[in-house]
Amino acid sequence: xxxxxxxxxxxxxxxxxxxxxxxxxxxxxxxxxxxxxxxxxxxxxxxxxxxxxxxxxxxxxxxxxxxxxxxxxxxxxxxxxxxxxxxxxxxxxxxxxxxxxxxxxxxxxxxxxxxxxxxxxxxxxxxxxxxxxxxxxxxxxxxxxxxxxxxxxxxxxxxxxxxxxxxxxxxxxxxxxxxxxxxxxxxxxxxxxxxxxxxxxxxxxxxxxxxxxxxxxxxxxxxxxxxxxxxxxxxxxxxxxxxxxxxxxxxxxxxxxxxxxxxxxxxxxxxxxxxxxxxxxxxxxxxxxxxxxxxxxxxxxxxxxxxxxxxxxxxxxxxxxxxxxxxxxxxxxxxxxxxxxxxxxxxxxxxxxxxxxxxxxxxxxxxxxxxxxxxxxxxxxxxxxxxxxxxxxxxxxxxxxxxxxxxxxxxxxxxxxxxxxxxxxxxxxxxxxxxxxxxxxxxx
Amino acid sequence: xxxxxxxxxxxxxxxxxxxxxxxxxxxxxxxxxxxxxxxxxxxxxxxxxxxxxxxxxxxxxxxxxxxxxxxxxxxxxxxxxxxxxxxxxxxxxxxxxxxxxxxxxxxxxxxxxxxxxxxxxxxxxxxxxxxxxxxxxxxxxxxxxxxxxxxxxxxxxxxxxxxxxxxxxxxxxxxxxxxxxxxxxxxxxxxxxxxxxxxxxxxxxxxxxxxxxxxxxxxxxxxxxxxxxxxxxxxxxxxxxxxxxxxxxxxxxxxxxxxxxxxxxxxxxxxxxxxxxxxxxxxxxxxxxxxxxxxxxxxxxxxxxxxxxxxxxxxxxxxxxxxxxxxxxxxxxxxxxxxxxxxxxxxxxxxxxxxxxxxxxxxxxxxxxxxxxxxxxxxxxxxxxxxxxxxxxxxxxxxxxxxxxxxxxxxxxxxxxxxxxxxxxxxxxxxxxxxxxxxxxxxxxxxxxxxxxxxxxxxxxxxxxxxxxxxxxxxxxxxxxxxxxxxxxxxxxxxxxxxxxxxxxxxxxxxxxxxxxxxxxxxxxxxxxxxxxxxxxxxxxxxxxxxxxx
Numbered sequence: 001x002x003x004x005x006x007x008x009x010x011x012x013x014x015x016x017x018x019x020x021x022x023x024x025x026x027x028x029x030x031x032x033x034x035x036x037x038x039x040x041x042x043x044x045x046x047x048x049x050x051x052x053x054x055x056x057x058x059x060x061x062x063x064x065x066x067x068x069x070x071x072x073x074x075x076x077x078x079x080x081x082x083x084x085x086x087x088x089x090x091x092x093x094x095x096x097x098x099x100x101x102x103x104x105x106x107x108x109x110x111x112x113x114x115x116x117x118x119x120x121x122x123x124x125x126x127x128x129x130x131x132x133x134x135x136x137x138x139x140x141x142x143x144x145x146x147x148x149x150x151x152x153x154x155x156x157x158x159x160x161x162x163x164x165x166x167x168x169x170x171x172x173x174x175x176x177x178x179x180x181x182x183x184x185x186x187x188x189x190x191x192x193x194x195x196x197x198x199x200x201x202x203x204x205x206x207x208x209x210x211x212x213x214x215x216x217x218x219x220x221x222x223x224x225x226x227x228x229x230x231x232x233x234x235x236x237x238x239x240x241x242x243x244x245x246x247x248x249x250x251x252x253x254x255x256x257x258x259x260x261x262x263x264x265x266x267x268x269x270x271x272x273x274x275x276x277x278x279x280x281x282x283x284x285x286x287x288x289x290x291x292x293x294x295x296x297x298x299x300x301x302x303x304x305x306x307x308x309x310x311x312x313x314x315x316x317x318x319x320x321x322x323x324x325x326x327x328x329x330x331x332x333x334x335x336x337x338x339x340x341x342x343x344x345x346x347x348x349x350x351x352x353x354x355x356x357x358x359x360x361x362x363x364x365x366x367x368x369x370x371x372x373x374x375x376x377x378x379x380x381x382x383x384x385x386x387x388x389x390x391x392x393x394x395x396x397x398x399x400x401x402x403x404x405x406x407x408x409x410x411x412x413x414x415x416x417x418x419x420x421x422x423x424x425x426x427x428x429x430x431x432x433x434x435x436x437x438x439x440x441x442x443x444x
Numbered sequence: 445x446x447x448x449x450x451x452x453x454x455x456x457x458x459x460x461x462x463x464x465x466x467x468x469x470x471x472x473x474x475x476x477x478x479x480x481x482x483x484x485x486x487x488x489x490x491x492x493x494x495x496x497x498x499x500x501x502x503x504x505x506x507x508x509x510x511x512x513x514x515x516x517x518x519x520x521x522x523x524x525x526x527x528x529x530x531x532x533x534x535x536x537x538x539x540x541x542x543x544x545x546x547x548x549x550x551x552x553x554x555x556x557x558x559x560x561x562x563x564x565x566x567x568x569x570x571x572x573x574x575x576x577x578x579x580x581x582x583x584x585x586x587x588x589x590x591x592x593x594x595x596x597x598x599x600x601x602x603x604x605x606x607x608x609x610x611x612x613x614x615x616x617x618x619x620x621x622x623x624x625x626x627x628x629x630x631x632x633x634x635x636x637x638x639x640x641x642x643x644x645x646x647x648x649x650x651x652x653x654x655x656x657x658x659x660x661x662x663x664x665x666x667x668x669x670x671x672x673x674x675x676x677x678x679x680x681x682x683x684x685x686x687x688x689x690x691x692x693x694x695x696x697x698x699x700x701x702x703x704x705x706x707x708x709x710x711x712x713x714x715x716x717x718x719x720x721x722x723x724x725x726x727x728x729x730x731x732x733x734x735x736x737x738x739x740x741x742x743x744x745x746x747x748x749x750x751x752x753x754x755x756x757x758x759x760x761x762x763x764x765x766x767x768x769x770x771x772x773x774x775x776x777x778x779x780x781x782x783x784x785x786x787x788x789x790x791x792x793x794x795x796x797x798x799x800x801x802x803x804x805x806x807x808x809x810x811x812x813x814x815x816x817x818x819x820x821x822x823x824x825x826x827x828x829x830x831x832x833x834x835x836x837x838x839x840x841x842x843x844x845x846x847x848x849x850x851x852x853x854x855x856x857x858x859x860x861x862x863x864x865x866x867x868x869x870x871x872x873x874x875x876x877x878x879x880x881x882x883x884x885x886x887x888x889x890x891x892x893x894x895x896x897x898x899x900x901x902x903x904x905x906x907x908x909x910x911x912x913x914x915x916x917x918x919x920x921x922x923x924x925x926x927x928x929x930x931x932x933x934x935x936x937x938x939x940x941x942x943x944x945x946x947x948x949x950x951x952x953x954x955x956x957x958x959x960x961x962x963x964x965x966x967x968x969x970x971x972x973x974x975x976x977x978x979x980x981x982x983x984x985x986x987x988x989x990x991x992x993x994x
Contacts, residue, residue, distance in 0.1 A: 103830055120830075121514065143531060152713055153512050163523075166530045167511045178535075200603060200616060205538070207599040207620045214591065215625050218633070220980070223484040229528035230625050236531040237538055266715040267807070305807070310719035312808025 043251055043358050044140070045394040046287045046366040047132040047421055049112075049296045050348050051157045052341040053104070053304030054319050055374035056386045057330045060338065062090040066404030075338050078346040079388075082353065084400045085363060087389040087442060089413055091405015094375075094382040095432035104302035104316075107382030107410075108373035112157055114411030114429025123159040124430065128369065128414055130158060130166075133294045135423050141184075141243045143236055144294035145286060147175045149276045149344070150305070151265025155298045160229060168298065172260040172278040179286045180256050187248045187289050188255060194245045205238045248290035252357035256285060267305040267314070269340055276344045280351035287362050288355050299344045302373040306337060319377035331378065345370055349390055366391040367420055369413070387413050389442075393420040398442050409433040419443055479645070480980040483632040485524040485936045488513065490700055491630075494660035496544060499582045501556070504547045508540050517932060517939035518821055520704050525936040529628065541622035542615075548579075549615040561610040567601040568610055576600070576617050583627040585662055586647040587671075596620055630655065630936075634977035642977040646670040649681075649975050656934040656969070657688040659700035678970075685969055689962060695741050698961070702740045705929045706794070706822060708733050710803055716883055717808035724802075724883050727765040732798040732884070735761055738780065739794060744961035751926060751959040755793040755823075755916040758785040769798050771885060790879050790886055792913035795819065798884030805882035812850055812874025819873045823916060825925035825939060828866050849890050851875050872899035876912040923959055927951040931968055946973075 056075050063070035070088075072080055079086055094107050099116045102109075109117035115124030126134075129144055137143040148155035148168035156168035169175035185192055212231050219227055260282075265275050276299060283295040300306050300315070307314035313321060315337040322331040352363035368390040375384030387410065392399060397420045411429030416438040418425040429435050487495065489510045496506050511533035516522035529537065547553060554560070558578050561568035576596045580588040588596075596617040604613025621627060630651055634642040644652065647662075650670040654662040662670070666684060674680030688694065703709060711733045716724035738761040743749040762783045767774035772783075785791040794800060795815075804814040820826045854871055876899040881887050888895060897908040906915055916922050924944070931947040932939035944951075953967030954960070968974065 146532075153509075160528075160530060163514050163526060164528055164530055166532045200607075201538075201542075203599060203603060204542075204616045204620050204623075207595055208623055210595060211592070211624065218480050219484070220480065220482065223481055226484060226526075226528035227625060229530070230534070230628075233529050233531040233534035237534055240535075266713070268715065268718070305715075307717065307807050309717050310808075312717060312720055312806065314807050317806055 043365050043394065044136060044290070044293050045396070045421060046293045046295070046362070047129060047136065047417070048283070048287075048294065048348075048352070048366055048368045048391075049129050049157065050345055050368060050370040050388075051108070051155075051296075051298040051300075052345060052370070052372050053300040053302045053306070053374075054315055054334075054337070054341075054377040055372040056338040056341070057335045058376065058384060059330060060335055061342075061386060063088065063402045063404070066402050068400050068402075070402040075335070075342055078339070078343040079349070082346070082349045082363075082390060085349075085353070085390055085392060087397075087399050088402045089387040089389070090402065091384055091407060092387055092410040092413065093407055094385065094410055096382075097431040101380060101382065103380040104373050104377070106373070107375070107385045108157060108302050108371065110382065110433060111371040111373070111385065111387065111410050111414070112159075114409075114414045114433045114435070116431060116433065119163075121165075122163045123161055123165075126161045127157060127159045128417060129294050129296055130160065132417070132421050132423065136421060137293050138239070139243055139246070140290055140293045141240055141248075142179075142286075142292040143239070144296065145169070145175075145179065145283070145292045146296040146298070147279045147283065149265065149272050149279055149297065149299045150267050150301075151275070152301070155301050156296065157298060158296045164229065168296070169279075171263065171265045172275060172282060173262055175279055175282050176259050179282060179291050180259075183244060184256075184291070185244065185247075186256055187250050188253075192247050194247075198241050198244045202238065202241050205234055205241065209234050209238065250289055250357070252288035252355055252362065254285055254288050254355060256289070267300065267307055269306055269308045272299055272306065272344060273347075277347040277351060280348040283348075284351045284355045284362050287352075287366065288357055297348055299341065304337070304341075306340070308336075316377070319374075334377075341372075345388070352391070360392070363390065364392045365394045367393040367397060367417060369417055385410065389413065389417070389420075396420045396422065396444050398444050401442065403439060403442075409435060411435045412437065412439060416442060478980075479633055479635045480642075480977075481631045482634045482642075482644075482977045482980075483525060483630075483936055485521075485630045485632075486513070486527060486529065487628055487630065488520065488524060488700075490659055490703075491655055492540075492628075494658070494696065495583075498660050498663065499579065500544065500548055500553075504544055504553070506540060507543055508536055510536050510540075515707070517937075517941065518705065518707075518825070518827070519929065519933050519939060520709065521933045521936050522938045529625075534623075537623045537628055538619075541619045544622055545615045545619035548618060549611040554611065564610050565608045566610060567604040567613055569597055569601055571610075572597050572600045572604075572614055572617060575614060576621065579618060580621050581667065582661065583621050584624075585630070585651045585667070592626075632977070634980075640979060642979050644975040644977060646673055646675045649675040650684075652934065652975075653685065653688060653969060655697075656701075657685075657697040657965075658691070658693040659697045660693075682970060685966060689966060695745060698744060699737050699741060701930065701933050702737060702744075704933060705926075706736065706740075706800070707803070707818075708736060708799060711799055714803055715807055716802070720808045721881075721883050723768065725765075728769045728798070728883070729802075731763050731765040732769070732802065734763075734780075735766055736794055736797050736799040739797065742782075748960055748962065751954075751961055751964075752917045752923060753793075755795065755922065756910070756913040757793055758787070758789065758791050759783075760785065760791075760797065766798065769883060769885065790909055792908075792910040793916075795877065795913065795916075796880060796884075796909045801877065801880045801884035802882060808882065810850065810878060810880065810882050812854060812871055812878060813867070814874070815877050816870030816872070816874030819916070820870055823925055824919070824921045825928055826869070826921070827940065828870055831863065831866070849893050849895065850878065851896055869901075872901045873912060875899050876906065877909055879908055923954065924951060927954055927964055927968075930964060934968065 061073050061075035063073050094110045096106055096116045099118050102117060102120050105120050106117055109123050112127040113123050113125045117124050133144045144158060146156045146158045146166055146168040148170050151170045153167035153170045156165050159165045169178055185195055216224060216227055260278055264271050279297055283297060286292050287295055304315040318333045322333050324330060325332050352366060353361045355362040370388040372385050375381050411433040412435045415428040415435050418428060419438045420443060427434060427436050492510060493506050496504060511530060513520050513527055514523040557575050559571040559574045561571050573593055577588055577593050599620055600613040600617030603616050604610050632648040633645045635645045637643045647670045650662040650666045654660060654666055669675055669680060669684050714729060743754055760783055761780050763780050764774045804818040805811050817828045820828055876897050878895050879886055879897050899906055927947050927950055928939050928942055932942050947968060949971050950964055950968035954964035957963035
C-alpha cells in the first residue's frame with residue numbers, strides 16, 4: 001500500500017503509516033500516556049527587532065560620554081528603567097559605496113543586512129532576523145513573526161531579500177489569531193495534545209512539495225528563483241506543522257488571554273500608544289510559549305507617518321519642514337516625535353521584561369535590535385543612525401553601555417548580534433560594511 | 445499493490461479525461477523541452493477572489509487576506525511578476541485553500557459536485573478523479589496532466605481511507621490544488637510557432653485575456669476555445685475578444701485596471717487628522733474610492749466616452765457620505781446618484797474628486813508636491829526622480845513667518861537649483877489644485893490669505909483645476925500614458941520599460957476612435973504581436989519598484 005515516498009516519510013509515526021488509521025496520538029505519549037517529558041534543555045535565546053522611522057535628534061539622544069556611567073539624555077529617558085539591560089550605539093557610519101543615498105531607506109537596509117541597498121524598499125540580502133531565524137528557530141512553530149503597530153502589512157523590515165518582504169500582522173487581533181488562533185495548542189495547559197489535523201496537513205503539504213521537480217521545469221532563471229522561494233515557503237510550513245506535533249518546553253508561567261477586540265490601527269499617536277503594548281504583549285507571550293523565537297515589531301515606515309491629531313504635518317514632513325528653533329538649536333516638534341518613538345520602544349521592552357521565565361525574564365533570554373534609518377532625517381543623512389541592543393541574550397551579551405561614536409560601520413552591530421546569538425560567523429556585510437571585528441567587549 | 449492502483453487510476457483517466465486531454469495542446473506542451481514559462485504572475489487579492497467565485501460559486505466564502513504586492517512602473521500588475529510567495533504569504537494561501545476545500549466538500553455544497561461516491565465512508569478514486577480533474581482544469585486554467593491528477597487522487601484516497609470519509613479525502617486533494625503554484629501563479633507558457641518565433645499557447649492566451657477583461661479566470665467557453673485552438677486564429681480570437689468585451693463583466697476588469705492605475709488601493713490606508721478634519725471618516729473614504737471608479741467606468745464603458753474627458757468632466761456619482769464631504773445638500777433617494785457639479789464649482793475631472801485630492805495630501809494639509817508628482821507619474825508616465833539627499837526643507841514650512849501660503853513657501857524652496865528642476869514640473873500642477881483642501885473640500889483662502897490658483901506649464905498659463913484639466917485633456921502624453929499602462933497592465937511588465945512601438949497600433953486605434961477605451965483595449969489584444977514571446981533565454985530582469993518622493 002505504498003502511496004508515495006514523501007507521504008510515507010513525512011506521514012509516519014514510529015514506523016507506522018499514519019493514514020492507515022493507527023491511533024497516532026499514541027506516538028506522542030510516553031508509556032504512561034503522558035506527554036513526552038521535558039528534556040531539560042535550556043531556554044532558547046530569542047531575537048527581536050524594533051523599527052522606528054526618522055531617527056532621533058542627535059543633541060538630545062547621544063550621551064556625552066561612552067562606557068557604563070554615561071549621563072542619561074532627554075530622548076533616552078523612556079528607556080531608563082531598562083538601562084542595565086540596554087546598549088546604546090552612536091556615531092555608526094553607513095558607507096554607501098557606489099550606491100545612491102536612497103532617502104529614508106539606505107540606513108534601514110544597511111542596519112538590517114550590512115549591505116548598501118541599490119533600490120528603494122529592497123534589501124541586498126535576507127534581513128538579519130531571518131538570518132538568525134535560520135539558526136535558532138528550528139522546532140518553534142513560526143520561524144519568525146512580524147507585526148506593524150500602525151496597521152500596515154507593508155511596514156515590515158523582515159525580508160527574504162530583494163522586494164520579498166514578509167508581510168506584517170496589521171492588528172492585535174490578526175497577530176493574536178496567527179499566534180493563538182486555529183492550530184495553536186496551549187502548552188501552558190496540562191492537557192496538551194498534538195492536533196490530529198496537523199498530521200493530515202503534513203500529508204497535504206508533502207503532496208504539494210512533491211510537485212517541485214515538475215513545476216520547476218521550463219522556467220526562466222528569475223522565475224526559477226521565485227518558484228524556488230515558493231517551495232522554500234512550503235518547506236517552512238511543513239516544519240511549522242512538525243513543530244505543532246511536539247509540546248513546546250516552556251518555563252514561563254503565563255496564561256494566554258482571550259482574543260483582543262478589533263481596534264483602529266493607523267499612524268495616529270494615540271492609537272499607536274494603544275496598539276504597541278498589546279502587540280508587544282502578544283509577542284512576548286509567543287516567545288514565552290515558544291510559538292516563535294523571532295518577533296519583529298515596527299511602529300512606522302521609514303518616512304514615518306506618525307502624527308498627533310491637530311498637527312497638520314506629521315512626523316516625516318516635520319523633519320523636513322519644521323524650522324530649527326534658533327534658541328533650542330533643534331526642531332521642537334520633531335524632538336517630541338523622537339521621544340514618542342522611544343516611549344513606544346520602552347513599551348516593547350516592558351512587555352518582554354514583565355514575563356518571568358527560568359532565572360529571569362523573556363527580555364533576559366532575548367536580544368532586541370532596535371534601529372532606525374536616519375541619523376539626521378532633516379537632511380537625509382543615514383550616518384549616525386540610532387541603534388540599540390536590549391536584553392542579555394541568555395547571558396551572552398553584556399549590557400548597560402553607551403558605545404560612543406567610533407566610526408564603525410553599522411554592520412559591526414549585526415556581526416555582534418550573530419555572535420551573541422551563538423552563530424559562528426567570521427564576516428558580515430558587504431563592501432565598506434564588510435566587517436570581521438564584532439564588539440568583543442560586549443560579548444560575555 | 446501500489447503499482448496496481450496507479451495502473452487502475454491511469455486507466456480511469458483515459459476514460460474520464462480522454463476528450464479534453466487528447467484535444468488540448470497542453471499536456472504534451474508541458475513536457476515539451478522547447479516550451480518555456482515566460483511569465484509568472486501571482487494572483488492579486490481581487491483576481492483570487494473573483495476566480496474562486498467563478499469556479500465554485502459566490503456562496504463559497506473567501507475569508508482572509510493575501511500578501512500585499514508592490515507597485516512597479518506605476519502598476520501593482522507588474523509587481524505580481526516579480527514577487528514570490530513568502531512563508532507568510534504561503535500561510536495565507538494554505539489556510540484559504542483548506543477553508544475553500546472544506547466548504548466545497550461540505551454537506552451543503554456536495555450536490556453540486558460532478559459525482560457522488562459509491563460509498564460515503566470509502567475512497568472512490570473514479571469519482572475523486574472526476575471532481576479533481578473538473579476543478580483542476582478551472583483552477584490551473586488548463587487540463588491537468590495525468591501525473592497531476594494521480595498525485596492529488598492518491599492524496600485524497602489515502603486520507604479518505606484513514607478518515608473513513610470520502611469527502612474528507614476529497615477535501616485535502618482539492619486543497620492541494622488550491623495551494624499549488626499552478627493556481628496561485630498565472631503561468632504564461634510559450635511554444636515555438638515556427639522560424640524561431642515563440643508565442644503563448646492557447647490556454648495562456650485565454651488566461652491573459654480573461655484576467656484583463658474580467659479580472660478573473662477563463663470561463664468554460666473561453667477554455668473550450670483554447671482547447672480547440674481557436675485563440676490561435678485571428679477569427680477565433682476576435683470572436684472571443686468580442687464576447688468578453690460585450691459582457692457586463694468588462695466593468696469588473698476595467699475597474700481593476702483603473703484601481704491599479706489610479707493607485708486607489710493606497711486609499712485604504714489614507715488617514716486624516718481627526719482634530720483638523722473631524723468630518724473625515726471611513727464611510728467617506730470608501731465612498732470616495734467608489735465615486736472615482738464609477739465615474740471612470742461610466743465614461744469609459746457605459747457611455748463610450750472620450751477618455752480625455754476624464755480630465756474635465758464635472759459629471760460624477762454621489763452618495764450621502766460624499767455629499768457631506770463636498771458640502772452639498774443630498775436630496776436624492778437611493779444610495780448612488782449621478783450628479784453634475786456646477787460650472788462654478790471649480791471641479792474638473794477625476795483629479796478634483798475627493799479620492800485623488802485626499803490620497804495625495806498629508807493627513808492635515810494639502811500637498812501640491814504630492815499631487816503634482818502623482819499627476820506626472822500616474823497620468824503622464826513621467827516619474828519624478830527622488831529629491832537630492834542633502835536638502836534643507838525648513839523654509840517650506842514656517843507658517844508663522846512671512847510666507848503664509850504653501851505657494852509662497854514652495855516658491856522659496858524651488859529657488860534652490862537642485863530642487864528646481866523637478867519642482868518646476870510638478871509644482872504648477874499641484875498648485876493649480878490648491879483650491880481643494882486635504883479632504884477635497886473647496887477653499888478660497890489658506891491661513892487667511894487668498895489662494896492663488898494660477899500656473900504655467902511649458903509656456904501655457906492656466907488657472908485652477910479647470911485649467912489643469914483642459915491642459916491634460918489636450919496633452920497627448922496623457923492618452924499615450926493611458927495606452928502604455930493598459931498594455932503594461934495586461935502583460936504584467938514595467939510600464940517604464942515598454943517601448944512605444946509595443947502599443948503603437950493600439951494607440952493609433954485609440955486616437956482614431958476619438959479616444960474610446962474599448963477601441964484601445966480591442967486593438968491592443970488583437971495586435972499581431974500581442975501574444976508573441978521572446979525566445980527562451982536564461983536572463984530575465986526585474987525592475988525597481990517605483991517609490992514616490994516624500
